Amino acid sequence: MEFCPECKSMMFPSGGSLKCRKCGYVKGKQADSEALVSVASREKRDVTVLEGNVDQGLPTTSVRCEECGNNIAYWWLRQLRSADESETRFFKCTKCGCTWREYD
Structure with a gap:
């Protein structure tokens, strides 16, 4: 330098x-x-949301699943971007298992 x-x-x-x-x-x-x-260089990497059957014990909330219409889903937060940005909220339908995310 x-x-x-x-x-x-x-x-x-x-x-x-x-x-x-x-x-x-x-x-x-x-x-x-x-x-x-x-x-x-930044390589593209896959983000593992949940591994195995760890949704047992997660909190649930009232949110509508677009796939099956169920109104209850598990939810959790993950820090996917840099530390100064907000966390990403994930949902997993308790009925069909469909997973989606919500950004702030």
């Missing part, structure tokens, strides 16, 4: 050289230096 000699901000790779995003200073790549570039 290198810092700008002009404004002391962090330098970022830009077209084979390093550039300061704050003041625009550009430093060419030196032949003997080795640049480290981190590349992040």
Whole structure:
């Protein structure tokens, strides 16, 4: 990691050289230096809502199932997004087992 000699901000790779995003200073790549570039990737992953028969003991609420018309469903909360966003509420019909989610 290198810092700008002009404004002391962090330098970022830009077209084979390093550039300061704050003041625009550009430093060419030196032949003997080795640049480290981190590349992040986010793979798609499946979210397991409930494993096995763990709906036993979950609280129930009065909500209509769109599949069978039943008015009682189990419910629970899961944090699926970043911590500063609200939790996602899941429902599972007590009659047909259909599962759906509700966002705030």
